[in-house]
Amino acid sequence: MDKKSLKYDKTDPLSIEEYAQKLIGKTFNDVIEDYYIEESMNSAAEPESVYKIANTIEKNSNKGKGNLGQIIEEHYFYYKPNIDSNPDFSEAGVELKVTPYKINKNGSKSAKERLVITMIDFMNVYKEEFDKSGLWNKAKLMLLIYYLYNQNLISKFDYRIDYAKLFSPPKEDIEVMKHDFDVIIQKIKDGKAHELSEGDTLYLGACPKASTSKDRRRQPFNYTPAKPRAFAFKNSYMTYVLNNYIIPGKNTYENIVSKEEAYNLEEYVTNRIRRYKGKTVDELCELFELDYVKKPKSIQSLIVYRILGIKGNQAEEFVKANVVVKTIRITKTNKIKENMSFPNFKFKEIIKEDWDDSEFGNYLRETRFLFVVFKENANGELVLMGSQFWNIPYDDLENEVRLVWEKTKSVIENELEIKVNDKGIRFTNLPKQSENRVSHVRPHARNAADTYELPDGRLFTKQCFWLNNTYIYEQLKDELKFDQN
DNA sequence: GCATGATCATGC
DNA sequence: GCATGATCATGC
Numbered sequence: 298m299d300k301k302s303l304k305y306d307k308t309d310p311l312s313i314e315e316y317a318q319k320l321i322g323k324t325f326n327d328v329i330e331d332y333y334i335e336e337s338m339n340s341a342a343e344p345e346s347v348y349k350i351a352n353t354i355e356k357n358s359n360k361g362k363g364n365l366g367q368i369i370e371e372h373y374f375y376y377k378p379n380i381d382s383n384p385d386f387s388e389a390g391v392e393l394k395v396t397p398y399k400i401n402k403n404g405s406k407s408a409k410e411r412l413v414i415t416m417i418d419f420m421n422v423y424k425e426e427f428d429k430s431g432l433w434n435k436a437k438l439m440l441l442i443y444y445l446y447n448q449n450l451i452s453k454f455d456y457r458i459d460y461a462k463l464f465s466p467p468k469e470d471i472e473v474m475k476h477d478f479d480v481i482i483q484k485i486k487d488g489k490a491h492e493l494s495e496g497d498t499l500y501l502g503a504c505p506k507a508s509t510s511k512d513r514r515r516q517p518f519n520y521t522p523a524k525p526r527a528f529a530f531k532n533s534y535m536t537y538v539l540n541n542y543i544i545p546g547k548n549t550y551e552n553i554v555s556k557e558e559a560y561n562l563e564e565y566v567t568n569r570i571r572r573y574k575g576k577t578v579d580e581l582c583e584l585f586e587l588d589y590v591k592k593p594k595s596i597q598s599l600i601v602y603r604i605l606g607i608k609g610n611q612a613e614e615f616v617k618a619n620v621v622v623k624t625i626r627i628t629k630t631n632k633i634k635e636n637m638s639f640p641n642f643k644f645k646e647i648i649k650e651d652w653d654d655s656e657f658g659n660y661l662r663e664t665r666f667l668f669v670v671f672k673e674n675a676n677g678e679l680v681l682m683g684s685q686f687w688n689i690p691y692d693d694l695e696n697e698v699r700l701v702w703e704k705t706k707s708v709i710e711n712e713l714e715i716k717v718n719d720k721g722i723r724f725t726n727l728p729k730q731s732e733n734r735v736s737h738v739r740p741h742a743r744n745a746a747d748t749y750e751l752p753d754g755r756l757f758t759k760q761c762f763w764l765n766n767t768y769i770y771e772q773l774k775d776e777l778k779f780d781q782n
Numbered sequence: 783g784c785a786t787g788a789t790c791a792t793g794c
Numbered sequence: 795g796c797a798t799g800a801t802c803a804t805g806c
Contacts, residue, residue, distance in 0.1 A: 403794090595792070595799070610793095624799090630783090638799070722787060722804080730785060737786095743796085744789055758788080761798095 303375060308388040310438060310463055316374075317440055317461035325368050325444075325454040332372040365453060366395035369442060382415065382431040384438070391463070392435040397446035397456070398539055406544065408535035409446045411495075411504055414528045419516040423485045427478045432501075432528045436474075438465050441543060460543045470500060470534075472559035473614075477501035481528075488519030493526055495663045496688030499562060499618035502663070504529040510653050531663065533619035550613035553605045562614055563686045570604055570669065570684040577678045578671065597624040597679070601669045620665045620686075625769065626679060627672040627778060633766035636730070638741050641759040644751045648710045652699050657762050661689045661698065668769075670777040682777045693768075697735035701728045701762070705738050712753055727760065735768045 305316035320328065370376055370385065370393060384392040397409040414436050427433055443460040450456065466474065477498035484493055495502035506527040513522035530538070558565055573581060578596065581587075585603035587596065595610075601622055602610050615622065626634050642656065652658055666687045671679040689698070705728055708714075714726045723745075730737040741761040742748070748756040770778070 598799085626800095632783090635800070640797075718805095720804085724787080739785095740787060740789085741798085742789075745787090747789090747796090 305374075307386055310386075310389045310391050310440075313374075313386055313389055313391055313440060314461065314463045317442060320369070320373065320442065320458045320461055322457065322459075324457050325365055326452075328368055328373050329454070365444070365456070366393065368454075369393065369395050382434060384435050386440075390438055392439045393442070394439050395442045395444065396535070398443045398459075399446045406536075406539060408532050408539050410535075411502065411529040411532045412441075412535050413504065413506065414530065416506060417481070417503060417526045417528055419485055419490050419514055419523060423482050423517065425482075427475045430478070432478070436466070436528075436530075438463065440464075441538075443539065443543060460539075462543050464538060464542055466500075469554075469556040469559040470617075472556075473499050473562055473618075474501045476560050476562070478528075485516060486518060488516065488521075490514075490516035490519065490523035490526075491521045492691040493523070494688060494691055494694075495529075495531065496661070496665045499614070499620070499665065500531060500534045502529050502531050503527070531617075531619055534617045537613075537617045550611050550616055551607045551609065552613050553607065554614065562618075566605065566667065567684050567686070570601065570681070573604055573681050574683050575680060577674070577680050579678065581681065597626075597669065597671060598622055600681075601667075601684075615667070618665060619663060620667055622667045622669065625668050625670045625773070627670060627682070627770075629673045629675070629677075631770075631778065633770045636737070636739070636763040636766045637769055639762050639764075641741055641749070641761045643749050644709050644713075644757065644760075645749070647706055648752055650706070652702055655702060657702060658694070658698070661694050664688065668773065668777075670773060672778075682780075685774055685777060687772060693735050697733055698762075701733050701736040701738065704728045705762075709752060713751055713755075713757065715757070723758075730763075730765055733765070735765060737763050737765060739763055 306312035323331075374386075374393070376385070384390055386393065392414075394412060396412055398406055399409045400406055415432055418431075422430070425431070441460070441462055441464050442458060444456040444458045447456060477500060480498050481493065481501075481503050484490065484497065493503040495504050497503065503526040505524050507525045512525055514525050516523045554562060554565055573584075576584070578600065581600045581604075582596065585600065587599055587603065598610065601624065602608075602612065605612060614620070623637060628634055639657065639660065647655070650656065667684055668687055669684045670682040672682050674680050708726055708728075716724045718724070727738040728736075730739075738760050740758045742759040745758050747759055749759055751757050
């Protein structure tokens with residue numbers, strides 16, 4: 298098609314959006330078909346060449362989902378994908394993103410993946426400022442085209458486009474993203490590009506982006522090669538964008554900070570919690586009018602949300618950033634009472650996984666934690682000590698946890714050994730706490746009869762990965778463990 | 783006192 | 795009914 302006859306004004310974002318919205322309800326197959334019809338009406342195109350295009354697309358279709366975006370670019374907007382740092386519609390300053398969403402079992406909708414914006418060029422990015430960065434050049438105005446991911450469809454060309462909308466991050470989010478950007482840049486300047494992790498930051502993450510697991514890049518301040526990474530809006534952030542900007546609906550979350558205070562969210566949160574340092578759980582309950590006679594198990598977590606000004610237990614910033622609040626109790630003898638549990642795994646699923654893309658590995662890679670620490674005083678009362686944001690250090694995850702995970706997989710694959718003592722208590726050969734500094738596997742179920750199926754058909758009590766209490770203790774800052782007075 | 787297995791309790 | 799966070803019970 299001739300450039301003059303484009304059906305939209307490529308210099309005008311609103312015109313591009315309006316044209317994109319005609320995609321709603323179409324599958325990628327429809328888009329290709331429409332293109333063929335258009336081309337065949339145009340006498341310049343031989344029917345043969347049309348089939349050639351179809352063939353090429355089909356051949357490339359297994360190489361990744363990137364080419365769903367390419368179909369929209371070439372066969373709907375009629376332009377070739379660019380490879381420079383300019384937005385796709387450079388004259389309008391609009392970056393095109395074609396991205397999947399999914400409908401969950403409970404009917405809610407979420408982004409299926411993080412939104413990758415642009416590769417991180419370790420050797421040069423540290424010289425950039427956020428406002429003028431290649432990242433922001435692309436991310437400040439995006440046309441988001443969402444299609445519904447559906448596991449049951451064999452061909453991804455049958456996926457249906459449901460939403461098309463321009464999106465710019467709101468001001469308060471940009472402040473958080475600037476800080477995220479600074480955190481990532483600082484790590485590169487510190488010669489730690491190889492230790493970057495998505496859990497380091499809140500909305501904007503440094504996500505792995507390698508064609509193979511061995512792929513490595515140079516970094517400017519250290520000889521250790523680093524995994525290639527890209528700037529990406531986290532999955533949690535994109536789920537929020539989907540449900541609050543793309544699909545019209547009501548925002549049900551409460552904010553922690555006002556727009557003016559957004560830049561260093563973490564500092565704000567830890568300072569606010571620190572104000573209540575030294576108060577007992579009972580005192581805090583009284584202060585926030587919580588029922589401390591009945592004291593539900595979750596009382597400490599409720600206290601944290603009240604301190605942050607949240608009435609319920611859903612803070613918007615934490616939902617967007619995938620921050621998980623964990624309360625920790627330290628005993629008089631300076632030990633953490635309990636190990637930290639995580640969601641159960643299914644025996645038949647874990648044996649199909651690879652560590653690099655495993656559920657538990659990804660969970661730890663992508664989650665940022667807020668530890669809120671209480672310590673027992675001489676009277677046995679729990680006293681608030683403060684809080685700390687944390688995500689698992691790269692080496693602990695990729696070495697220690699990896700070992701535990703791989704042993705778990707192999708034990709389950711090669712038939713789990715179950716020995717029963719005379720009391721009917723069962724012991725297995727899954728990785729124990731004593732075997733690893735960081736992590737272990739233990740039952741986590743309603744009771745012994747609460748089971749999942751093993752690959753060999755036996756039913757066995759649900760298990761999960763735990764982080765060792767001794768390890769968590771080691772990770773806490775001194776000010777949270779010991780009274781400085 | 784700690785490691786390991788087992789289970790409780792709340793909220794959705 | 796289940797996931798998740800929290801805790802108990804036992805034996806070495």
